[in-house]
Amino acid sequence: xxxxxxxxxxxxxxxxxxxxxxxxxxxxxxxxxxxxxxxxxxxxxxxxxxxxxxxxxxxxxxxxxxxxxxxxxxxxxxxxxxxxxxxxxxxxxxxxxxxxxxxxxxxxxxxxxxxxxxxxxxxxxxxxxxxxxxxxxxxxxxxxxxxxxxxxxxxxxxxxxxxxxxxxxxxxxxxxxxxxxxxxxxxxxxxxxxxxxxxxxxxxxxxxxxxxxxxxxxxxxxxxxxxxxxxxxxxxxxxxxxxxxxxxxxxxxxxxxxxxxxxxxxxxxxxxxxxxxxxxxxxxxxxxxxxxxx
Amino acid sequence: xxxxxxxxxxxxxxxxxxxxxxxxxxxxxxxxxxxxxxxxxxxxxxxxxxxxxxxxxxxxxxxxxxxxxxxxxxxxxxxxxxxxxxxxxxxxxxxxxxxxxxxxxxxxxxxxxxxxxxxxxxxxxxxxxxxxxxxxxxxxxxxxxxxxxxxxxxxxxxxxxxxxxxxxxxxxxxxxxxxxxxxxxxxxxxxxxxxxxxxxxxxxxxxxxxxxxxxxxxxxxxxxxxxxxxxxxxxxxxxxxxxxxxxxxxxxxxxxxxxxxxxxxxxxxxxxxxxxxxxxxxxxxxxxxxxx
Numbered sequence: 001x002x003x004x005x006x007x008x009x010x011x012x013x014x015x016x017x018x019x020x021x022x023x024x025x026x027x028x029x030x031x032x033x034x035x036x037x038x039x040x041x042x043x044x045x046x047x048x049x050x051x052x053x054x055x056x057x058x059x060x061x062x063x064x065x066x067x068x069x070x071x072x073x074x075x076x077x078x079x080x081x082x083x084x085x086x087x088x089x090x091x092x093x094x095x096x097x098x099x100x101x102x103x104x105x106x107x108x109x110x111x112x113x114x115x116x117x118x119x120x121x122x123x124x125x126x127x128x129x130x131x132x133x134x135x136x137x138x139x140x141x142x143x144x145x146x147x148x149x150x151x152x153x154x155x156x157x158x159x160x161x162x163x164x165x166x167x168x169x170x171x172x173x174x175x176x177x178x179x180x181x182x183x184x185x186x187x188x189x190x191x192x193x194x195x196x197x198x199x200x201x202x203x204x205x206x207x208x209x210x211x212x213x214x215x216x217x218x219x220x221x222x223x224x225x226x227x228x229x230x231x232x233x234x235x236x237x238x239x240x241x242x243x244x245x246x247x248x249x250x251x252x253x254x255x256x257x258x259x260x261x262x263x264x265x266x267x268x269x270x271x272x273x274x275x276x277x278x279x280x281x282x283x284x285x286x287x288x289x290x291x292x293x294x
Numbered sequence: 295x296x297x298x299x300x301x302x303x304x305x306x307x308x309x310x311x312x313x314x315x316x317x318x319x320x321x322x323x324x325x326x327x328x329x330x331x332x333x334x335x336x337x338x339x340x341x342x343x344x345x346x347x348x349x350x351x352x353x354x355x356x357x358x359x360x361x362x363x364x365x366x367x368x369x370x371x372x373x374x375x376x377x378x379x380x381x382x383x384x385x386x387x388x389x390x391x392x393x394x395x396x397x398x399x400x401x402x403x404x405x406x407x408x409x410x411x412x413x414x415x416x417x418x419x420x421x422x423x424x425x426x427x428x429x430x431x432x433x434x435x436x437x438x439x440x441x442x443x444x445x446x447x448x449x450x451x452x453x454x455x456x457x458x459x460x461x462x463x464x465x466x467x468x469x470x471x472x473x474x475x476x477x478x479x480x481x482x483x484x485x486x487x488x489x490x491x492x493x494x495x496x497x498x499x500x501x502x503x504x505x506x507x508x509x510x511x512x513x514x515x516x517x518x519x520x521x522x523x524x525x526x527x528x529x530x531x532x533x534x535x536x537x538x539x540x541x542x543x544x545x546x547x548x549x550x551x552x553x554x555x556x557x558x559x560x561x562x563x564x565x566x567x568x569x570x571x572x573x574x575x576x577x578x579x580x581x582x583x584x585x586x
Contacts, residue, residue: 011487015404016416019397019457023423026454030434031426037433047437092329100322108570109330112337115566115573117516119534120559123541124340127548133352135339142355167333175577228427231518235541249429256433257523269430277425 031273038266050263057267067268069243070251073158077247078226080162081169085222086215089170093177094203107178111171118168118231125164126151126236154244157237161245164232169225173218180214181207220283224276248272344552351548363549370553373544375528379536379558386451386532387514393452394510395503398461403491405462406469407477417466424459432523439524450524451532455514461506464579468502469495505576508569515562533558 038057043049061067096107113121128135129150137147150160184207192202230249233239239246239254246254252272256265343351344367345360404410405417435454436445444450472495480490496503518534525531528539537558544550566573 009410012404012408012410012413015400015408019401019420019462022397022453022457023420026435026438027423027426027431030431030438033434033437034430095322095325095329098322100326102323102326106326106329107574109333111574111577112563112566113333115512115516115562116559117518117534117537117562119516119518119537119541120555121336123537123551123555124336127343127552128336128339130548133354133356133548135356138354138356167336171333172577175574179578224427228429230429234519235538252429253432253519257436262433266433269433273426273430276427276430280425 034266034269034273037263038270040263042262042266044260044262053263057264058271061264061267061271066243066246066251070246070248073243073245074227074247074249076158077162077165077229077245078223080158081165081226082219082222084162085166085170085173086218088166089173089218090177090215092170092174093181096174096178097181107174110174113168114171116168119235121168122164122232122235125160125167129160129236151237152241154240154242157241157245161232161236164236165226165229168232169222173222176218177211177214180211184210217283220279224279224283227272227276227279248275340552340555343548344556346549348547348549366549366553367557370540370550371557373550374536374540374554376533376536376554376557378528379531379533382448382530383515383532386448387511389448390452390455390514391507391510393456394458394461395507397457398465398506399491399496399499399503401457401462402465403469403495405466407472420459420462428520432519436523444524446525446527446530448530451517451521451530454520455510458506458510460509464502464506465499468499472498501572501575502579504569505572505579508565508572509576512562512565 039052039054040050041053041056092110096103096110131137131147131149131152134150136150140147148156151157188206188210189202192206197205228249229247230253233245233247233250234253237245239250248268249272252265252268255261255268342358342360345363346357347361347363347366350357350361350363401420405413405420439445439450476494477490480494485493515532516534517532518538521532521535522538525535528536531539537554540554541551
């Protein structure tokens with residue numbers, strides 16, 4: 001009986017063990033390991049040959065132009081996808097809150113790119129962006145506008161990737177905004193209207209403030225997603241032309257798996273982690289009150 | 295998650311409220327049509343390209359209608375070991391999904407229904423896992439998988455993804471609102487915890503389990519960077535890595551590439567269309583945090 005109750009006390013931990021072990025082995029310990037590696041001039045093939053360099057990798061990274069350039073490129077991508085995406089998603093969500101026949105189909109259409117594989121659908125857009133035979137330049141030509149180099153031009157490549165990313169991911173934000181909008185009490189907006197508020201006033205005085213938790217959620221989630229984005233850069237531009245689309249994530253991949261500069265790449269990974277963890281912590285602080293202790 | 299159905303029905307309820315006024319201004323239709331065109335046109339365009347001849351797709355002005363060149367599909371299909379890629383993907387995605395369901399069910403049950411010392415701290419720790427992005431783990435996990443001889447295997451693509459914070463979170467929410475009386479009644483009837491979980495709780499958790507399964511399956515199907523780094527031979531590689539390889543070798547064969555895009559993406563789109571309700575419910579559930 002005593003043995004039985006002791007065993008009972010262990011049971012909850014037993015239920016947590018499978019998930020816990022997977023997280024421990026493939027996430028938590030490797031995260032600690034990458035921090036460790038970042039202090040070494042790591043020998044990729046023979047780790048025993050690695051030499052300790054302290055903060056050397058960080059110093060080299062923070063004084064290199066390629067790091068700061070990649071940070072600027074990431075910032076460009078984040079600005080192009082996050083505020084722009086937020087604005088577009090909110091407008092679309094507001095339009096779709098009105099009931100009209102075919103609304104469900106429109107919502108489904110907007111959401112559908114989100115479930116498609118990035119490799120597959122980015123190929124479609126590479127073709128659309130093709131400078132010689134692509135549809136987009138065909139349209140520009142038809143409108144008697146100058147044709148662009150798109151993904152082959154250092155000025156337009158990032159804009160091309162941003163357009164693709166917005167097309168791919170906007171639907172998710174739209175759905176989240178729609179959930180947020182439908183949670184706003186109808187009586188409040190109605191009351192504002194009875195008080196003589198215009199549509200515009202009603203939005204800014206009632207809807208927008210009440211929507212702020214949703215807006216913050218979308219803001220943080222999409223920023224994290226954009227900081228981590230990789231596949232579309234791999235297929236569409238390979239970081240080029242002239243590293244105009246080499247983001248922090250892409251630079252990390254290049255350093256680690258093309259040039260095998262493991263130590264510096266690990267230091268870059270730690271920096272990327274700090275940026276993303278900071279954003280996630282921010283999101284958790286914001287949403288905590290409303291979620292985890294309900 | 296218990297709040298899921300209520301969240302999904304809300305728009306419908308609102309729609310019913312709105313329906314009192316029967317005016318749909320023309321610009322709603324117009325905006326709707328523009329949105330459908332913008333978001334669906336790339337799908338139409340890749341189908342058209344895949345069904346025209348290589349010379350036709352290079353014409354100007356472009357052809358907006360297909361000319362049924364099914365030969366493109368035959369050529370693309372025979373140019374790479376697609377069947378192998380499909381089988382690998384199904385195996386990897388299927389097993390990963392199964393593993394996530396089991397680990398999430400167990401952990402969600404413990405966090406939602408049991409009392410034990412350190413529960414809050416452990417749960418916070420599990421949530422904190424979300425802060426660690428996959429990109430950051432590529433280097434250490436590559437070294438780990440190399441040292442345990444898992445590089446270029448199925449396991450490297452399954453086991454590391456066998457637990458999901460999203461899944462655990464969703465099932466914890468489900469169990470938190472689970473009627474305690476049911477569990478007590480089952481205990482009185484002499485049912486063990488394991489039997490209760492398997493025979494009573496699991497069938498009731500079905501909506502949450504389906505949502506988790508769909509997202510894990512699609513995520514696994516769409517995975518690219520991890521398998522691209524961790525595998526090197528088509529015998530274990532999934533479909534998207536196969537497609538990227540095909541892009542690398544046939545980069546200017548637009549008709550063949552388009553055909554390959556169509557037949558590799560079709561299963562995902564069919565799954566999405568069949569289970570659209572659950573997908574949208576999952577997106578809503580992700581915002582469980584902002585619902586309040």
